[in-house]
Amino acid sequence: MALKIERTDARTWPDEQMKELFSEGFPEFITADRLVKDYLGRVREYFADLNLMLVDESGVPVASGWGVPIRWDGTADALPSGYTQSLARAVEGREQGVEADTLVVCGAIVTPSLKGRGLAGEVITALCRAAGEAGLARVVAPVRPTTKARYPLTPIETFMAWKREDGMSLDPWIRTHQRLGAEILAAAPVSQTMTGTVAEWERWSGMAFPASGDYVIPDGLSLLTVDRSADQGVYREPNVWMRHR
Ligand SMILES: CC(C)(COP(=O)(O)OP(=O)(O)OC[C@H]1O[C@@H](n2cnc3c(N)ncnc32)[C@H](O)[C@@H]1OP(=O)(O)O)[C@@H](O)C(=O)NCCC(=O)NCCS
Known part of the structure; x- marks a missing residue:
């Protein structure tokens, strides 16, 4: 299959193709991080050169990935707390004239029928190339470990150290x-914070939350804490910081 990289803003993608691309990827609550909403519009506007689409020979988008540029001194302590703070640092940095030196890869998705064939790797490689072209010397990513949802009780620090027999x-x-040569740098226990009313969480998860307390939710990497008296549910999404060479 001959695939081509294009900027996502290079053309308008048909709705049904985008629906297919994103049809199996993220739980509904992924967009419930209120801070992200403050930044996402400006991220799309300022950093369109770091938002790429992998397109097949007939022009159908089959994978996508994007990131933001930040200034970072290379130490784990100075990393943003995760995904959301990366967006904030990138947008505020741009508005304050701070010169960025690091790409934060924020997301990647592969169309369901083509998962497991290395397309995400192609997208990340293309992003690393775009980073080089944009003068960004380092590449990091707050990675959302896909199988963490099966271990919602396990701290991310423990989970990220688990290896297979081959050491991977x-x-x-x-x-x-x-x-692709990346190494684990640090845990990001609160990469994002999702909040909603009890009714919203019931809709997003397809569950009922009759009492206050902690719940395992479908596709949740950690627990949802429900406080019925405040009519609020809070979920803190853990990620793993990785650095590409
Ligand atoms: C995570 C994701 C981007 C990986 O893309 P990909 O191109 O399938 O990645 P790879 O081909 O490198 O495969 C990665 C692993 O997926 C597993 N895999 C294989 N087939 C799969 C399938 N049909 N569905 C899911 N995972 C599959 C494989 O185990 C493979 O690991 P291994 O080869 O070491 O055993 C893709 O699964 C996806 O779009 N997921 C939903 C969105 C998401 O979670 N994005 C990441 C957070 S931003």
């Missing part, structure tokens, strides 16, 4: 990054 991570998405 137990998690397939971390493995994809490792195969």
